[in-house]
Amino acid sequence: xxxxxxxxxxxxxxxxxxxxxxxxxxxxxxxxxxxxxxxxxxxxxxxxxxxxxxxxxxxxxxxxxxxxxxxxxxxxxxxxxxxxxxxxxxxxxxxxxxxxxxxxxxx
Numbered sequence: 001x002x003x004x005x006x007x008x009x010x011x012x013x014x015x016x017x018x019x020x021x022x023x024x025x026x027x028x029x030x031x032x033x034x035x036x037x038x039x040x041x042x043x044x045x046x047x048x049x050x051x052x053x054x055x056x057x058x059x060x061x062x063x064x065x066x067x068x069x070x071x072x073x074x075x076x077x078x079x080x081x082x083x084x085x086x087x088x089x090x091x092x093x094x095x096x097x098x099x100x101x102x103x104x105x106x107x
Contacts, residue, residue, distance in 0.1 A: 015090045018083050023062045027095050036096065043092065053088045060091060 011026040027035065039052065058068050068076060077084045 013094055015087070015094060017087045017090055020063070020083075022087060023065070024091055024094055025060045025062075027060060032095055043096075048085070048088070053084070056091060057084070057088060060095075061087070 010028065013024055015022050015024050026032075035056075039049070042049065054070070054073055058070060058073055061068055063076060066072070
């Protein structure tokens with residue numbers, strides 16, 4: 001019997017981008033906080049560090065029940081750069097939806 005991994009307990013959701021399904025795992029809270037601390041300004045400005053995009057996709061996204069390894073990443077997303085950016089934005093939205101919501105207006 002297989003021993004569950006830590007990531008088996010994190011929330012997951014299927015994201016569909018351009019008709020393709022990807023299973024996305026939530027970032028652990030500590031990793032999410034570290035990510036926000038490092039990249040919040042870039043996210044707010046709409047900037048993307050492509051090495052970070054690859055790292056996040058490989059860590060938290062699977063396709064067809066298989067991990068997206070660095071080697072598979074280059075094959076899966078060859079000539080699909082706009083699709084890749086859409087997927088990355090969906091993963092960020094999934095993990096940081098609270099951050100992307102407009103603040104409540106004060107009355």
